[in-house]
Amino acid sequence: MADNTSDQEKTEQPTAKRRADAKKDGQVPRSRELNTTLMLMAGSVALISMGDSLGDGLKQLMVSGLRLDRKQIFEPSAMLTTIADSLFAAFTMLLPLIMLLVIVAIISPALLGGYSFSGKALAPKFSKLDPIKGMKKLFSVNGLMELVKALLKVLLIGTVAFFVIWSQLDTLMGLGTLDFRETFSRSVEIVGWTFLLISSSLIVLAAIDAPFQIWQNTKKLKMTKQEVKDENKNAEGDPELKGKIRMMQQEMAMRRMMQEVPKADVIVTNPTHYAVAIKYDEKQMSAPRLLAKGHDEVAARIREIAEEHNVPLFEAPPLARAIYFTTDLDQEIPTTLYQAVAMVLAYIYQIRVATEHGLDLPEVPVDLPVPDDLANGKKRKR
Numbered sequence: 001m002a003d004n005t006s007d008q009e010k011t012e013q014p015t016a017k018r019r020a021d022a023k024k025d026g027q028v029p030r031s032r033e034l035n036t037t038l039m040l041m042a043g044s045v046a047l048i049s050m051g052d053s054l055g056d057g058l059k060q061l062m063v064s065g066l067r068l069d070r071k072q073i074f075e076p077s078a079m080l081t082t083i084a085d086s087l088f089a090a091f092t093m094l095l096p097l098i099m100l101l102v103i104v105a106i107i108s109p110a111l112l113g114g115y116s117f118s119g120k121a122l123a124p125k126f127s128k129l130d131p132i133k134g135m136k137k138l139f140s141v142n143g144l145m146e147l148v149k150a151l152l153k154v155l156l157i158g159t160v161a162f163f164v165i166w167s168q169l170d171t172l173m174g175l176g177t178l179d180f181r182e183t184f185s186r187s188v189e190i191v192g193w194t195f196l197l198i199s200s201s202l203i204v205l206a207a208i209d210a211p212f213q214i215w216q217n218t219k220k221l222k223m224t225k226q227e228v229k230d231e232n233k234n235a236e237g238d239p240e241l242k243g244k245i246r247m248m249q250q251e252m253a254m255r256r257m258m259q260e261v262p263k264a265d266v267i268v269t270n271p272t273h274y275a276v277a278i279k280y281d282e283k284q285m286s287a288p289r290l291l292a293k294g295h296d297e298v299a300a301r302i303r304e305i306a307e308e309h310n311v312p313l314f315e316a317p318p319l320a321r322a323i324y325f326t327t328d329l330d331q332e333i334p335t336t337l338y339q340a341v342a343m344v345l346a347y348i349y350q351i352r353v354a355t356e357h358g359l360d361l362p363e364v365p366v367d368l369p370v371p372d373d374l375a376n377g378k379k380r381k382r
Helices: 016-024 032-049 051-066 078-111 131-138 141-167 169-177 180-221 225-236 239-263 297-308 317-326 335-357
Strands: 266-269 274-279 289-295 313-315
Touching (some): 016 180, 032 078, 032 180, 051 078, 141 180, 169 180, 239 274, 274 297, 274 317, 289 297, 289 317, 297 313, 313 335, 317 335
Parallel strands (some): 266 313
Antiparallel strands (some): 266 274, 274 289
């Protein structure tokens, strides 16, 4: 290309193909703030709802872990067995919480940009180690956005945590007066509500970050006008190649059509501008069918092939034009032309019989019943 697309301004929105290619390369909008917020909210809800069960489970773990009978004291493997049983019980107790967080971690990325599995995105890029590019990122729009998000995080989390702890101060001071199970359950509940309020406050940050990530990704994928033209050209194909293919298809269709001319019963001509080949087999067809048609040079070729194969020619300009403009290849002629075509076919059959038996030739039919609008080359619905 003579044009340098790198000098052009990227003003065009990315096409669907551009977005699809970028997604294959792993370039999709991602919001860590949205994922973090959803994870925290899911975890806090789980802690609130599972507070009692976690308290009972932890109490049972401590009772079973700190209790040893006389036989276990003198058994070398007893401690390892106790630890293994405690770890398995703790894992079983925390399994619902772990599964919930795993599900949220899998679903949350799909909310913004969908899933994208790309090995190219995992490949190491040594360009990221360039300190100059790193400094540019620090003072870019993205770097400024990250700084704003970090400040908002500190402000939101600090403010919400302060008010939550202040509101629960009496409850926290009173935990020492409760038994172990109730203390643990109440502590888990307080932690859960604290996490829930903090994560809820982060919704504000996620609501800012998600649209920004979409906007930034779209900006990266924007295209120049020349890139859009090149993509459309590649998608539609080379016009010259398409023209050659179309020409070859037309030539093949023409050859197939010319192969049908010798099978015709009669060629109706204009006499020079139009020619149509008609075939009728009462055993296989409900009405006469058009085998071939053409005008000017194609019509002349049809007449030549017909003469080579002794297919009779019949000059009827109105009928030839009517059939040419109203009937497609291998289609039955319109009902409005039945009578006219029947008169022509009957005349051809009579000539054939008269020639075989040495009889007088029939009179040429005249004034064929062809509607004026069809004779003038206008199509009519069947």
